[in-house]
Amino acid sequence: MTHVIAPASGRTRDIPDAVVRSRSLLTGYFAGLGFVMAVWGTRIPAVQESAGLDTAGLAAVLLAAAVGMVAGLQVGGRLAGPARFPHLLTGGGLGLAVSLALLGTCRTPIALGAAALLFGAAHGVLDVAANAAAVRCQQAYGRPIMSGFHAAYSLGALGGAVVAVVAAHYSHMYVFGVIGAVVVVATVAASPVTRCVGSPAADLGPAKTVTQERLPELSRSRIWLLGLLAAACLLGEGAAADWSAVHLIGLHASPATSAAAYAGYSAAMAGGRLIGDRLTASFGARKVVRTGAVLASVGLLAGLSMNNVPSALTGWAVFGLGLAVTIPSLFTAAGVGGPRTVATVAVAGYLGLLAGPALIGALATVTTLPGALILPALLAAGVAALSHRALEN
Numbered sequence: 001m002t003h004v005i006a007p008a009s010g011r012t013r014d015i016p017d018a019v020v021r022s023r024s025l026l027t028g029y030f031a032g033l034g035f036v037m038a039v040w041g042t043r044i045p046a047v048q049e050s051a052g053l054d055t056a057g058l059a060a061v062l063l064a065a066a067v068g069m070v071a072g073l074q075v076g077g078r079l080a081g082p083a084r085f086p087h088l089l090t091g092g093g094l095g096l097a098v099s100l101a102l103l104g105t106c107r108t109p110i111a112l113g114a115a116a117l118l119f120g121a122a123h124g125v126l127d128v129a130a131n132a133a134a135v136r137c138q139q140a141y142g143r144p145i146m147s148g149f150h151a152a153y154s155l156g157a158l159g160g161a162v163v164a165v166v167a168a169h170y171s172h173m174y175v176f177g178v179i180g181a182v183v184v185v186a187t188v189a190a191s192p193v194t195r196c197v198g199s200p201a202a203d204l205g206p207a208k209t210v211t212q213e214r215l216p217e218l219s220r221s222r223i224w225l226l227g228l229l230a231a232a233c234l235l236g237e238g239a240a241a242d243w244s245a246v247h248l249i250g251l252h253a254s255p256a257t258s259a260a261a262y263a264g265y266s267a268a269m270a271g272g273r274l275i276g277d278r279l280t281a282s283f284g285a286r287k288v289v290r291t292g293a294v295l296a297s298v299g300l301l302a303g304l305s306m307n308n309v310p311s312a313l314t315g316w317a318v319f320g321l322g323l324a325v326t327i328p329s330l331f332t333a334a335g336v337g338g339p340r341t342v343a344t345v346a347v348a349g350y351l352g353l354l355a356g357p358a359l360i361g362a363l364a365t366v367t368t369l370p371g372a373l374i375l376p377a378l379l380a381a382g383v384a385a386l387s388h389r390a391l392e393n
Contacts, residue, residue, distance in 0.1 A: 072124020077343020
């Protein structure tokens with residue numbers, strides 16, 4: 001069975017049913033990953049309290065998760081390939097679900113660190129497998145669809161945050177256990193469809209076979225440039241997650257209004273990703289990323305400089321909108337070189353995500369928080385300046 005679509009060129013082409021099912025399945029995996037990560041992130045204070053961790057102890061647990069994620073990205077990048085996509089997606093999904101449930105039961109720092117290490121590793125494997133498979137699915141479609149996958153992640157994260165708020169009066173052990181069980185059931189139920197992701201039709205479309213395709217080589221300098229840009233963008237995401245509410249508190253906003261800064265950022269990013277594929281198809285990745293990065297830089301700088309709550313809220317929202325398409329475009333460019341290249345770029349990006357908030361905190365101690373937050377705005381400007389060297393139209 002095939003489906004007829006009209007790509008950006010205006011010419012219709014047949015898309016095998018396996019490709020369409022692969023797209024739906026991968027959309028579910030991206031949304032599920034965002035959902036689980038949001039639930040974990042919003043309940044970290046409860047985990048800290050139940051295990052009696054001080055700030056240093058919590059930092060050690062989060063470091064274990066980060067180490068696990070980097071290892072998972074590396075291992076997943078080496079193992080990922082069309083024939084192994086189903087195994088990595090299913091294994092990563094089950095690992096994420098089981099480790100989330102374990103995180104709810106651990107009451108000692110050592111046990112919690114071990115569970116966090118497993119959780120991070122499963123996250124890394126699932127992340128690189130989903131992104132590599134998504135690039136292949138996009139190649140089969142013949143038009144941009146990558147931004148839609150990342151929009152699903154953003155919407156899943158929003159849903160996870162809402163569920164976490166609604167279930168705030170329940171023990172995190174119960175919440176993690178129930179969500180882990182749901183993810184296990186969903187992963188097992190989806191496993192027959194997951195096989196489509198590894199089929200030749202789902203990877204390459206009707207015109208090619210696996211043996212006919214040869215992945216183009218990307219130069220080492222271009223791979224590292226993609227990684228550098230990913231780190232710059234994800235540093236901005238980390239800054240928004242960890243420092244946007246603190247920035248608003250400094251402007252004497254209420255706690256609810258301060259929390260709205262990151263909510264506005266996230267909603268704007270999700271909205272931008274929902275229309276990102278259409279924009280990329282119409283104008284090309286270079287132009288969309290460059291324009292978005294300029295918008296992000298100018299928006300955040302304006303919000304910081306005007307020094308009032310409405311401008312700050314608007315600035316964070318514009319920042320999220322401007323960065324919306326950047327990471328999907330960078331992963332698409334990396335995916336041309338295969339899963340290992342995706343893993344390399346992802347590791348660089350996540351290092352920026354993990355290190356960024358701490359770096360901004362250090363800068364804030366020697367300047368001010370608004371002064372330190374100029375850094376992600378400047379990095380967005382750098383992305384705009386260098387994107388033409390990293391991306392293809």
